[in-house]
Amino acid sequence: MRLFDYEYSAECYKVRLLLSILEIDHEIVPVDVHPGRENESAEFLALNVLGEVPVLVSDELILRGANAILVWLSRRFDPEAKWLPNEPMPAAVCQGWLTIADRLAAGVGTARMTLSRGETLPDKRATSEAHRLLRAVDEHLWFAERRGDDWLVPLPHPTLAEIACFPDIALCEEAGVSRIDYPAIRRWMDRVRRIERFTLMSGIFPASPPAPRTPVNQTQTESLS
C-alpha cells in the first residue's frame, strides 16, 4: 500500500495517523507540493485529477482524499468497527464530525497552508470562521467531560471524529488562531495525543506523559501570603 503524501499537509496527516494507530504496513511516496508543485505534474494528475494529496494506492483500489481513505481503512482493517462505528447513532454522529473536519480544513487549514508558504491571507474570514467552529467544539467537549465522555462521539473510545478533527485543530495556531480560549479542546488534544500508537507531525508536540495510577500524597494549594 502506498500513500502519496506531503509532510506539511493536515489531510495527509489524518491518513498517517490512522495507518499508524491501526498498524497498517505502508510505504510513503513523497509528493513535493511546495515548492516543487509535483501535485500539478501530469503523472500526479493522472492519479488524482484534483491534483491533491493524499492518494492511497493499494492492490485493491485507488482512493483520493482523506475521508475516503479513512473510511476504507477503518472498514478494511478495524474488524471491531471502533473507529467507524456500525450502530446508527454513533455512526451518524461520527459522520457529522467529518463534516466539521471538512469545514475546518477548508477554512483554517487552507489559511495555514497559505501562511506557511510565506504568503499573506487575502482576508480574515477563514480565521474568524475557525474561531466560531472552535467555540462550538469546545462547548461540545466541555459538556462531554461533564458526562464523563472523553471523545467527540459519545463512546468509551476515540473514533474517526478524532482522527479527522485533530490535525487542523492542532495546527490552527500556525494560521494565527490561538487556542487560549478553548481549554476543553486543549485537554482533548492531550487525550488524543495519548492514544496508543499516535504519531506526531511537524508542528505538533507530544503531550505530557499520563499521570501514574497511584498519585503522590495530595496537598492543597495555599495562599502565599
Next chain:
Amino acid sequence: MAELSGWFPVAASHDLPLRHVFQAKLFDREMAIWRADDGNVNVWENRCLHRGVRLSIGVNEGLELKCQYHGWRYANKTAGCIYIPAHPANAPARQITNRTYPAVERFGLVWTTLEKDLSFDVVWPDGDWSVLRAIPVHAGPDAVAAALCKVLGAVPRPDIHAFAYALSTLCEAPVLALLQPQDSGKTVIRCLLSGGAQMERRLAVQANATLTRFRNIVEADASLEPVESEPVFEPVASELAEPPAASPDAMTVRVERKWQVAEGITGLTVVPTTGNLPAFQPGAHIDVTLPTGVKRQYSITDGPGTWKSWTIAVKNEPNSRGGSRFIAETLRQGDLLSVSEPRNNFPLRRDAAETLLIAGGIGVTPLLAMARALAAVRSGFRLHVFARSETHVPLADQLDGLLPAVTLHLALDPAQVAQRLAEVIGPHAPGRQIYACGPGGMTQSVLAIAEELGWPEEAVHFENFNNDHVIDTSSAFAVDLARSALSIDVPAGQSLLSVLRAHGVELPSACERGACGTCRAEVIEGTPDHQDAYLSRGERASNRHIITCVSRSRTPRLVLDL
C-alpha cells in the same frame, strides 16, 4: 491596559487535570498554570527564562515542568530551574527561577493577583456553588460589565469582588458572574451556579445558551481577531547577567522530627518557619549552622518536587568538633536551625543510560535523592549500599520504596568490598555513569577500581567530605579580576578567598577547606597551584578553575573571571 488590584480568577479547578498545562491571560500577562501530582497549583509567567518559549506548550512531568525547546526543568511550587540538559554535569545557578504568581484555589476556581504580598480577601456567599463553562467575550471588561447589567439585568456585587455580578436571568437558579480581564479587548466570564455539587445539567445548558446569546450581542460588531498587545515581562534578575554572587541566603527551619535512622545516625526532618523551601537538585546539600557556631554540610535526601520538608541524616562522630554531637545529644524536636539555600557540588547527569549509585554508610544521603530523581523519570539506575550490618543502613525504610533497584552489601571486609565493587562496577560502556559517596577510603577504591576497569574519569563522580591536604600558604602572587577591573596582591599567609572578600568581592563559600567547591572561580590566565580535593584530575590539568579558599598561583599573576 490598566491593571486593577486584587485577586482574579484565571482558571477553573476542573481546567487542571493532572499532567496538563493550562494557558491563561490576565491584564496582558500570559500565564502557564499547572497542577502538580501532589495537588499543588502553579501559576507561572508563560515564558521560559532561557529563550522565551511559552511554558504552556511544555511538558507537565508531575513534579516538574519541562520546557519544550531545550528541556530545562522547573520545580513544582518554587519554579526554580533544577536541570539544564545541555550541561548535564553542571548544576544550574540556583538563582534561575521563573516568575511565579500567587495561587489560591477556592470555590472551584484558581485565583491569582499581580500584586505582591496581598492576602486572599474574597469572601464568598454561603452555600454550595458549582463552576459553569467559562465564556470569553471579545470586549473589554468595562464594556462586558455594562452589557451584563443592561442586557441581562445583572446586579453588581462589590461586596464580593470588584467584578462580581449577581444574575437571575441566566437559568432557573441564581448565578454569580466574575470577570477575568484578559486584555483590553477580551474578557472571560466565569459563572458559578448556586446548587452545589450535583449541578443539574439542564441548568448548565440553559446558562451556557443564555451567555452564548449574550456574547453574540456584545460581539455583534467586534472582530474575533485577538488584539496584538505587547506582552509584559519582567527582566531577569540582575544576578543572572552577572557572575554568581554570594547570597545572604540563610533561612530558619524548624526540626519537625528527630529519630534514629540507623545505628549511630540521627535523622532530622526540617520544615520552613514561613513559606516554602526553595528548589534543590538531586545531590544538593545545605549548610547547617549550629548554635555553637559550627557550620556543617548535610545532603538533602528527598525526591524531586519536595517543598514542604527536607530530611537529612547525621552521623554521630565521637570526636566531632561539636557538630554531630550537638545534633545527637542536644537538639530537640521543635528547635530552630539556621540553614543555607541548597547548593549542589554533586550534580547528577540525567543523560546516562544507566546510573550506578555506590554508597558507603552515611554516604547514601545524596544518592537517595538521586535515586528518587532517576526513578521519577524512569531512568535506569542501581543503588548499592555498603554497610557494616543491616542496622547500620541509614534510612533503610526509605530505600524500600526504591526496590528492586537497591542492593545491600553487608558485613564485608576490605578485600571483599574491593571484590564486590569490581563486580558491581563492571566494564564501562557509553552512557554508564558512577556516583559514589562514602568514607574517603571507599570513594578512593571506587575511583581506583573504575580506572582499572577502563572507566574514563568523567564518568566517575564522587563527593568529598574532606580535604586531607596540608595547605601551603607560603606563596605570594597578584590577581586581576577581569570583570571588576581590579588588581589585588595576595600575600603569603592569607587565602585568596579572604583577600578577595577584603576587597569587596563577594564569593560564596562553605567548607573553606578545599572540599566542597562552593568558592570556585573561573581562571582566564595564569596557572593555579591547586591544593583542593574538589576538582577532578582533568579539571585540574585544564587550569580553568580555581578553588579560592585553599589554592594559590604558580604564576606571578592570575586573571580571574570575577
Next chain:
Amino acid sequence: MNRTESEPSRHLWHPVATVAEVNGTLNTMLMGDAVTVRVAGDHSGIVVFHGDRKLPVIVRFGFIWTSLGSPPSDLFEIPEAAEADRRNVSAGPVGVATSAPRAIENFLDMAHFPFVHTDILGAEPHTEVKDYDVELKETENEILATRCRFFQPMAALSAAGGMEVDYVYRVPHPFCAVLYKSSGADARRMDVIAIFAQPTSEESIRAHLFLSMIDTTHTDSEMRRFQQLIFGQDKPILENQRPRRLPLDPRSETPIRADLSSIVYRRWLSSRNIGYGVIPAAGQSGSAVHG
C-alpha cells in the same frame, strides 16, 4: 514599524524568492513594503519593483536578492555550492511568524535537537552541548562557530544510524546563516545547509532554505521533505517565543555556555546597530524607532 533610512538592515541584500518559484510575477513583502518580482520566461530578465521604483537585484544560489536601500556591491559567498558534484536544492520558502533574528538564533542552536527534532537530530539522553569556539571575524564581518559536536540518531537522509556529528556555523549576514555538517555519505566532506530569512515584517519572515549536499541516492523531493520536516518542527517553537523580536538586553533572557554563538550574535547585532526585528538594549537604541 521601523522604516527609517538610517536602519542598517534596510541597506542589506535580502532574498525575496527563488528564481524557479516565480511564475511570471510574484508579489511579496520586504520589511513591511510590498515588492513585485518579475522573471521573464527564459529567466533572463529579473526585475524587482517597489511601487514604480526598480530595486537593485543580485541572483545567487538560485535566489533573487534585492534591497530597499543602498546595498553593498556584493553579497557573501558559499564557495562549496560551486563544487561540481554538489546537489543544490532550495526547500522553502516557509512562512514563520517570528523575527528574522529569532530564526537565525534558532538555526545556530544545537541544544534543542533532542527536544524539538527528537530521534532525528538528537535524542534524550544525549543532550550535552560540548564546549565549542566562536569568533567574530573582523575582516569578513561574520561570525564563525567551530568545533561544534552533537550526537545524532539520524543526522541526514544519507546517514545510517547514530553518530557524533561535527558542525561549523557561519553567520555572514544579520539575517542569514550557513551550517556545515559532516556528510553521511562522505565523512571527509561537509554538507551545507543555509537559511536566508526574508523579513516580511519585524515579526514575520519567509525562511528560504538552501541545501548543497553530497548525496547521490535521494531525489530533490526527498531532500526537501527531510528539510521541511526539520524546519516544520522549529516553526511552532519560533511562533511561541515571546517577545517575537530578539531582545538584545543581556538581562532579558538567561544564556548558558551552550548559547555562546547566540551571545556573540546578539552582541554583533548590537554593535552593528541592527534595529529591525530586535528589541535594542536600553541605552543602546541604535537607529531604531519603534512605534
